[in-house]
Amino acid sequence: METSSPSPQPETELKQADLHLRHVEKDVLIPKIMRDKARERCSDQVQDFTKCCKDSGFLMVVKCRKENSALKECLIAHYKNPDFYEECKMEYLKEREEFRKTGIPSKNRLQKLPTNF
DSSP: OOOOOOOOOOHHHHHHHHHOOOHHIIIIIHHHHHHHHHHHHTHHHHHHHHHHHHHHGGGHHHHTHHHHHHHHHHHHHHHTOHHHHHHHHHHHHHHHHHHHHHOOOHHHHSSOOOOOO
């Protein structure tokens, strides 16, 4: 009797499996990357709002509306951008793939090693 071993999956099916996202990845981890990157890209608005808040003290709610609105506008524009979502998703998938290969989280891999002088 001939036993057939399972044929290897085509490369596209393997890639599809690698692209599958769990609920926590879609709803928590990728949005976290999006928030962090959006804050970087909206750094001018973040700085303006932070400066206004520091200068205004308790009156920041009233005095910093313009800066707050500008910051929200910038962040929301990024959050609603499907290309930005895809960019962050691909970044997450690369990090996840690297973690699966090495077992080392990206934040630990990116830390500089101490050097002796």
